[in-house]
Amino acid sequence: MPFIVNGVKEKEIKTMINEKMRKLGAVRSVIRELFEYGKKRKAEVGEDNVYDFSLGNPSVASPDCVNEALMDMLKNENPVLLHGYTSAQGDAGVRAAIADFINETQNAGVNADCLYMTVGAAAALTCSLTAVAGEGEEVITLAPYFPEYKVFIERTGATVCEVLCNTETFQPDIEKIEAAINEKTAAIIVNSPNNPTGAVFTEDSIKALCDVLRKKEEEYGKVIYLIADEPYRELVFDGVKVPYLTNYYNDTLVCYSYSKSLSLPGERIGYVLVSPKMSDFTAVYQAIAGAGRALGFVCAPSMLQKLLPKVLGKTSDITIYDTNRQLLLKELTSYGYTVVKPDGAFYLFVKALEPDANAFCEAAKKFDLLLVPSDSFGCPGFVRIAYCVKTEQIERALPAFKALAESYK
Amino acid sequence: MPFIVNGVKEKEIKTMINEKMRKLGAVRSVIRELFEYGKKRKAEVGEDNVYDFSLGNPSVASPDCVNEALMDMLKNENPVLLHGYTSAQGDAGVRAAIADFINETQNAGVNADCLYMTVGAAAALTCSLTAVAGEGEEVITLAPYFPEYKVFIERTGATVCEVLCNTETFQPDIEKIEAAINEKTAAIIVNSPNNPTGAVFTEDSIKALCDVLRKKEEEYGKVIYLIADEPYRELVFDGVKVPYLTNYYNDTLVCYSYSKSLSLPGERIGYVLVSPKMSDFTAVYQAIAGAGRALGFVCAPSMLQKLLPKVLGKTSDITIYDTNRQLLLKELTSYGYTVVKPDGAFYLFVKALEPDANAFCEAAKKFDLLLVPSDSFGCPGFVRIAYCVKTEQIERALPAFKALAESYK
Numbered sequence: 001m002p003f004i005v006n007g008v009k010e011k012e013i014k015t016m017i018n019e020k021m022r023k024l025g026a027v028r029s030v031i032r033e034l035f036e037y038g039k040k041r042k043a044e045v046g047e048d049n050v051y052d053f054s055l056g057n058p059s060v061a062s063p064d065c066v067n068e069a070l071m072d073m074l075k076n077e078n079p080v081l082l083h084g085y086t087s088a089q090g091d092a093g094v095r096a097a098i099a100d101f102i103n104e105t106q107n108a109g110v111n112a113d114c115l116y117m118t119v120g121a122a123a124a125l126t127c128s129l130t131a132v133a134g135e136g137e138e139v140i141t142l143a144p145y146f147p148e149y150k151v152f153i154e155r156t157g158a159t160v161c162e163v164l165c166n167t168e169t170f171q172p173d174i175e176k177i178e179a180a181i182n183e184k185t186a187a188i189i190v191n192s193p194n195n196p197t198g199a200v201f202t203e204d205s206i207k208a209l210c211d212v213l214r215k216k217e218e219e220y221g222k223v224i225y226l227i228a229d230e231p232y233r234e235l236v237f238d239g240v241k242v243p244y245l246t247n248y249y250n251d252t253l254v255c256y257s258y259s260k261s262l263s264l265p266g267e268r269i270g271y272v273l274v275s276p277k278m279s280d281f282t283a284v285y286q287a288i289a290g291a292g293r294a295l296g297f298v299c300a301p302s303m304l305q306k307l308l309p310k311v312l313g314k315t316s317d318i319t320i321y322d323t324n325r326q327l328l329l330k331e332l333t334s335y336g337y338t339v340v341k342p343d344g345a346f347y348l349f350v351k352a353l354e355p356d357a358n359a360f361c362e363a364a365k366k367f368d369l370l371l372v373p374s375d376s377f378g379c380p381g382f383v384r385i386a387y388c389v390k391t392e393q394i395e396r397a398l399p400a401f402k403a404l405a406e407s408y409k
Numbered sequence: 410m411p412f413i414v415n416g417v418k419e420k421e422i423k424t425m426i427n428e429k430m431r432k433l434g435a436v437r438s439v440i441r442e443l444f445e446y447g448k449k450r451k452a453e454v455g456e457d458n459v460y461d462f463s464l465g466n467p468s469v470a471s472p473d474c475v476n477e478a479l480m481d482m483l484k485n486e487n488p489v490l491l492h493g494y495t496s497a498q499g500d501a502g503v504r505a506a507i508a509d510f511i512n513e514t515q516n517a518g519v520n521a522d523c524l525y526m527t528v529g530a531a532a533a534l535t536c537s538l539t540a541v542a543g544e545g546e547e548v549i550t551l552a553p554y555f556p557e558y559k560v561f562i563e564r565t566g567a568t569v570c571e572v573l574c575n576t577e578t579f580q581p582d583i584e585k586i587e588a589a590i591n592e593k594t595a596a597i598i599v600n601s602p603n604n605p606t607g608a609v610f611t612e613d614s615i616k617a618l619c620d621v622l623r624k625k626e627e628e629y630g631k632v633i634y635l636i637a638d639e640p641y642r643e644l645v646f647d648g649v650k651v652p653y654l655t656n657y658y659n660d661t662l663v664c665y666s667y668s669k670s671l672s673l674p675g676e677r678i679g680y681v682l683v684s685p686k687m688s689d690f691t692a693v694y695q696a697i698a699g700a701g702r703a704l705g706f707v708c709a710p711s712m713l714q715k716l717l718p719k720v721l722g723k724t725s726d727i728t729i730y731d732t733n734r735q736l737l738l739k740e741l742t743s744y745g746y747t748v749v750k751p752d753g754a755f756y757l758f759v760k761a762l763e764p765d766a767n768a769f770c771e772a773a774k775k776f777d778l779l780l781v782p783s784d785s786f787g788c789p790g791f792v793r794i795a796y797c798v799k800t801e802q803i804e805r806a807l808p809a810f811k812a813l814a815e816s817y818k
Binding site: 186 | 421422423424425426427428429430431432433434435466467468469470471475476479480483484487488489491492493494495528529531532533534535536539540541542543546557560561563564595626627630631632672673674675676677688689692693694695696697698699700701702703704705706707708709710711712713714
């Protein structure tokens with residue numbers, strides 16, 4: 001039983017709550033701690049003198065078409081329908097439009113009934129994991145990885161099996177993955193473009209990974225689900241292609257969000273796509289829908305759903321992120337940092353200048369640089385720089401990065 | 410382990426999914442079945458000739474101030490902030506405004522930090538239940554009750570303990586509740602104004618209930634949480650008052666939604682209020698926040714949060730629901746139906762004209778009247794009429810109600 005006694009009142013009436021949940025609510029993440037420190041520090045030395053690279057919150061506005069379409073709907077559509085319940089899996093017309101868009105861009109052969117609209121990618125992940133993983137099972141994450149995966153996986157009762165990527169390229173290490181899969185493996189989460197490294201997994205990596213997954217499915221006689229977490233799909237540079245995983249592996253669930261591509265992180269709109277080629281497609285889709293129901297999602301926000309057909313294929317101005325990326329890459333390399341060139345997302349993963357990334361981040365704080373140590377991503381010795389900030393912040397921060405590097409020479 | 414084998418492919422690769430979730434996703438609720446039947450029947454005999462009273466979907470538009478405020482924000486506010494992440498517990502200014510409003514209207518002595526903004530009332534319930542109930546515990550529901558309570562409670566691992574209300578008044582039966590509470594009781598859900606009966610629990614009922622809860626807290630030496638599910642709070646008639654439960658019982662969680670009061674059911678915006686007088690307030694609040702995090706909610710939709718301070722105290726035009734209520738009450742009574750006069754919500758609970766409510770609803774279908782049998786609410790022998798429809802639909806349906814009654818004479 002996950003319950004413990006937390007406190008005793010004068011009258012000896014005990015509070016019985018879920019202690020695991022309390023801890024999750026009480027413990028701030030490393031990233032949130034840094035963010036709060038940054039707010040305090042800015043109050044002391046001025047907004048412009050603290051270089052906060054902690055949060056992955058887009059700084060670029062939504063494309064104009066988003067607000068224009070929302071205003072148009074508010075002005076012209078029947079409010080009872082606009083703000084009304086959609087079916088639990090999402091509005092049928094919205095799902096059809098998204099399916100068409102996926103087919104046009106990815107040639108994926110999907111249809112409206114493959115899509116289950118969700119309250120963002122986090123909900124897509126919790127519904128998918130609740131459907132396919134549980135007590136006594138394992139879910140593989142490829143380290144470094146987004147720390148909330150651990151929270152989502154463990155809530156289902158399953159355990160996390162971390163497999164480190166190649167730390168030169170941050171491509172998946174296929175041999176290590178093969179060695180990690182066992183009869184308890186329910187699923188593997190793949191996040192490309194990656195948070196925190198910015199790596200885009202190459203087609204060769206994906207093919208090799210899927211070959212291993214198929215082999216292991218046969219070996220253990222059970223499905224191993226590939227959960228593709230893709231909120232950064234559109235944020236890629238230099239024309240790099242992000243393979244669409246349903247085209248490589250039948251037992252794929254794609255978790256998508258419009259948070260980053262359209263700069264709508266607070267609005268919570270995304271979906272799960274169940275590959276139409278999946279074994280027992282209907283049962284898996286139903287289990288995801290059942291999870292959505294049991295977790296209390298009801299439906300994805302209706303007006304935001306109805307926005308999507310009007311803005312499919314549009315993105316925020318990602319050239320700003322590319323400018324930031326190139327500036328940081330060039331300058332940090334010239335100061336002596338070891339940086340893996342990211343092909344996507346808006347994160348730079350930089351080798352710490354001493355073995356302990358936490359100590360390095362503390363040292364960076366002395367130069368008012370707020371960097372996230374990589375330990376919570378399951379890959380010690382690095383720092384994450386979220387460069388989804390104004391370019392001016394980077395320009396102002398460069399002397400601090402230089403001074404930090406020099407302090408280690 | 411909750412997993413079973415669902416299917417076997419040619420290659421003998423088994424699908425392993427969460428069978429409980431699959432069933433929840435596969436089985437349509439009685440209400441949804443009726444709704445689908447209604448759509449089919451309307452295609453056969455015409456929209457106006459089918460009298461669908463199955464769904465609790467508001468038919469009255471949001472007040473104009475809602476869309477006006479949304480358009481104003483879209484036009485004038487910084488889109489990066491408007492659509493950006495809020496903190497997980499919700500925007501601080503929004504929570505402060507709601508706390509002020511609750512204090513003005515209910516004299517409840519709450520503050521911003523008592524509020525945790527949620528993706529609607531369903532999310533408020535799943536977060537609250539995940540925080541305070543689990544394996545080996547019981548949660549009391551007062552029958553008849555909203556069937557999704559069972560889904561939300563059982564997902565935490567706890568079991569449902571149904572306690573029937575007085576079926577003359579549909580007030581809680583205090584003696585039965587007292588007898589049902591035991592050392593496993595974690596919480597009781599109170600829903601007033603009630604779905605499906607429309608009953609508003611009187612102050613006397615609430616006082617008697619809270620006395621019993623306090624007595625049982627002392628007897629068992631542990632907190633029993635009172636979860637007040639209040640999406641219908643503003644939908645009351647004849648000046649009836651809905652007691653604010655934090656004023657009667659310290660260990661109260663209020664789950665609220667703007668779905669019905671502002672006709673925004675698809676937009677998913679609500680909150681949990683943790684009573685500031687609760688034992689171990691901080692631990693309970695943290696456990697709710699942890700549940701929100703683990704279930705994948707991230708934050709309540711940001712633009713909808715920011716709408717709230719601009720529309721607090723406003724409601725859709727509920728006089729239409731009152732017109733419908735009075736018309737149905739008067740006419741149905743004159744045809745010989747036994748109806749409990751509802752003081753709130755938009756449901757009428759009517760005694761079936763034969764012992765089996767399902768058979769009665771099948772008979773009603775022959776008159777193209779779509780009524781929900783009460784079995785799934787945990788109180789057989791009645792039907793629920795959702796009168797959140799256009800008044801004309803009721804006027805057109807009256808001859809059918811009359812003919813149905815006459816068919817039983």
